[in-house]
Amino acid sequence: MKPWPFARRGLLSVARVAFAGILWLPVHIVLIVFTVVSFALTAAGIGLVLAPLVQMMVRAYAGRRRRLAREWSGVDIPPPYHPRPAGAFVGSPRRWMWLVRDPATWRDLLWLVGGAPLGVAFGAVAPAGLLYGVQGVVLLPVIANVVSGDDTGYGVTWPLNPISYASVPFQGALITAGVLYGAPWLLWALAKYDHSLLGPTGKAVLARRVDTLTQTRTDVVDAQAAELRRIERDLHDGAQARIVALGMSLGMAEDLVVHDPAAAQQLIAEAREASSLALAELRRLVRGIHPPVLAERGLIGGLRALALTLPLPVVVEGDLPGRPPAPVESAVYFAVAEALVNVAKHSGGRAAWVSLSYLGGALYCSVSDDGVGGAAPRAGSGLAGVERRLAAFDGLLRVDSPPGGPTVLTMELPCVLSSPKTSPSSATG
Incomplete structure (x- = not known):
């Protein structure tokens, strides 16, 4: 010293x-x-x-x-x-x-x-x-x-x-x-x-813990119900409507195939296009539930792919000794996605950094930027949504964002990793 x-x-x-x-x-x-x-x-x-x-x-x-x-x-x-x-x-x-x-x-x-x-x-x-x-x-x-x-x-x-x-x-x-x-x-x-x-006594800590778990369970149930309603609405307005239109087009083509083959062929072509659009809608819905990139590349690879879609440079680095459970991977992925969207919209920063590590039975993920600071998990803000998402897995969100920046969000989720990785995609980069 x-x-x-x-x-x-x-x-x-x-x-x-x-x-x-x-x-x-x-x-x-x-x-x-x-x-x-x-x-x-x-x-x-x-x-x-x-x-x-x-x-x-x-x-x-x-x-x-x-x-x-x-x-x-x-x-x-x-x-x-x-x-x-x-x-x-x-x-x-x-x-x-x-x-x-x-x-x-x-x-x-x-x-x-x-x-x-x-x-x-x-x-x-x-x-x-x-x-x-x-x-x-x-x-x-x-x-x-x-x-x-x-x-x-x-x-x-x-x-x-x-x-x-x-x-x-x-x-x-x-x-x-x-x-x-x-x-x-x-x-x-x-x-x-x-x-x-x-500080609280042992009984008070236990009571506070019960209250927290009760509130967390309520938030998770509400979030799941809202997510189900969103999926139902997207299916009804998107893929389901296209599939209904597809069935109607095929029915009309069946009626015209003998009397007007040219019109029937045109309807079949439109039905093929409608089926492609319906498939794209279904894939988008599945991607919103659990991104396929996580299954293909893992968490770090998925976050790197996510970083390429943002309007500012994002550096993703980390080295995990295994893979988290799929629900934890999905929660971290969407939490980081929401945090990076907040960075792009509100921070005024020119770059962001994402770092992942695993220590003491917990997965740590930090998202930082060089913006103006002043971020706080107030009710109705994006960070409050990140907190609720992590709380479902007994996770924590710590926010360090003094006025003038920089902002550092640290997410901590207790979890057990799978067997050691063999994929090179999780190397530091």
Whole structure:
């Protein structure tokens, strides 16, 4: 690690630990007092209004700490709160009971109580250690020139011989480097403490998982019903209509074959053309269900073929040690297709890149572009459709799209690959 990034990361972590531990101590104390008082006033009726308002402040503060834990230490803390029931407005007994019965309310209070002394300890250790090390490097050699016979605190007494004179700054440098190295770990430990109480418990995780699976199943059923309606509509308006016309043409030709052979021949020619068009319609429908290119070339080859149809250059690369199941291949193919269409329509980018890999029992696919950024999986957007498509396979979509770009979409689908590939089409290119 280069010296400056190492020192910069350490100094930033020291400042963040001090900020989260010491400067926010009054917030902990105020919220603890407000929580206890608001619930104590419930018997007087004031708590029915005051307690929900205080808990809104507590949860807002806890939400801020969750975001900082994710941004500063990479510790993701999902909110554990039960959904608010209908009619639970501020001041109603229903809202008060909702708060009291939610275990996360009391875990928030426990987090406030325990986080106050822990934050002070962590917030004091890092700056104090840094100052102690720096003064050993900077101040003690200066003091050595004007003070004699004074203990430095490093186990060295003035006057110093040359070896001891050099050892004092060296010890201070070691202490400073140790604090700079350890400060990010202190920040991570504080984030893990927040995770232990601000995150969902095992039961809450299971309940959230059940809700997610229920919603996913509903979305899949709705998507399948919509897809069936689309196929029925396309068959009725396209291939079926052409086949009906084909039958009518052949019937008319059968009537004319004896009396007017020339007209019969013309009808047969039209019937042949109608049969070709009906076959093309059927092939298009089949391609929309499961593209034949996936069966012929595999996922990477299919995505390369898809890239050739887009109005901007798309580089597809990857090397999979086997083939995913056909439904997963199809889901990734259509998800990438939808993402690339969004790139072409909305990103303003000049190029896109698709990368596939397999690691730890999951297939990873990233789609990136050099556009203007600002993409978000809002309701009604194309990315929301990609999320629903992946959720059917327990997959995830992560979106990194800051304003100004670039945009990187990362899809993760757990799956088991088939036997190792033998086709050269999946080589990097």
